[in-house]
Amino acid sequence: MTLRPGPDPRGVLAVMADSTRCRLLEELATGGAATATTLAARLPVTRQAVVKHLGVLTRAGLVTGSREGREVRYAVHTGPLASAADWLAGLAAEWDQRLAAIKRIAESG
Amino acid sequence: MLTDRIEREIVINAPPQRVWQALTEAEHISGWFGDATEIDLRPGGAIVFTWSKCGSHHAVVERVEPPRLFSFRWARPAGEPATEGNATLVEFTLSPDGAGTRLRVVETGFAGLQVSDEDKAVAVKENTEGWIDELGELREYAERPAA
Numbered sequence: 001m002t003l004r005p006g007p008d009p010r011g012v013l014a015v016m017a018d019s020t021r022c023r024l025l026e027e028l029a030t031g032g033a034a035t036a037t038t039l040a041a042r043l044p045v046t047r048q049a050v051v052k053h054l055g056v057l058t059r060a061g062l063v064t065g066s067r068e069g070r071e072v073r074y075a076v077h078t079g080p081l082a083s084a085a086d087w088l089a090g091l092a093a094e095w096d097q098r099l100a101a102i103k104r105i106a107e108s109g
Numbered sequence: 110m111l112t113d114r115i116e117r118e119i120v121i122n123a124p125p126q127r128v129w130q131a132l133t134e135a136e137h138i139s140g141w142f143g144d145a146t147e148i149d150l151r152p153g154g155a156i157v158f159t160w161s162k163c164g165s166h167h168a169v170v171e172r173v174e175p176p177r178l179f180s181f182r183w184a185r186p187a188g189e190p191a192t193e194g195n196a197t198l199v200e201f202t203l204s205p206d207g208a209g210t211r212l213r214v215v216e217t218g219f220a221g222l223q224v225s226d227e228d229k230a231v232a233v234k235e236n237t238e239g240w241i242d243e244l245g246e247l248r249e250y251a252e253r254p255a256a
Contacts, residue, residue: 017220099119101141106123
């Protein structure tokens with residue numbers, strides 16, 4: 001599955017379903033912008049794997065990279081995460097409405 | 110961080126058997142999901158939820174354990190059969206709560222929804238608009254006095 005930068009919350013959720021990517025994003029969110037080398041030192045994965053996952057995160061619009069000398073520094077871009085969270089919150093609100101309707105039906109019988 | 114799971118709960122002042130009917134009988138389902146429903150209530154049975162404005166959504170019954178558990182997998186895109194890449198799982202659990210029923214719904218599988226590269230922007234826009242219409246109708250239904 002290819003994922004492009006964009007507002008699709010399903011894409012964001014699919015990207016976040018991977019535990020390494022989730023860890024990477026948490027590292028960047030809590031520790032600030034970092035390079036693949038720094039991130040690989042903090043996580044139990046190779047630099048090569050980190051680069052691959054950062055590529056997926058970049059394409060999903062979740063991180064942005066900026067070149068610094070010979071390395072690229074990655075920073076979290078929270079927009080798509082917030083949209084995905086909003087999307088899920090919207091779906092949860094729909095269930096609240098449906099449950100209220102079920103309650104009404106069951107209690108009227 | 111984000112979780113691939115929606116979980117909601119409500120307490121209903123009616124016994125589980127009565128809630129079970131509201132959840133699984135076609136005439137009642139259309140009161141909370143879609144405008145018309147066809148349902149073959151057995152594991153593997155087919156469900157069709159029809160929204161007059163948005164078309165039909167196909168689903169497959171997963172578990173039927175009256176009056177405790179009812180689940181189905183429904184295709185998010187209209188008109189398509191439910192498959193692994195396009196459906197989410199909806200599971201209802203009923204438990205006695207005093208003289209009433211605690212009803213919990215859990216919907217999972219959003220992260221597994223496959224996103225078609227070409228159409229996804231359009232599809233999301235259409236879905237969102239569809240849901241907004243439907244929400245308005247749900248609200249109207251919920252606020253109507255019981256028949």
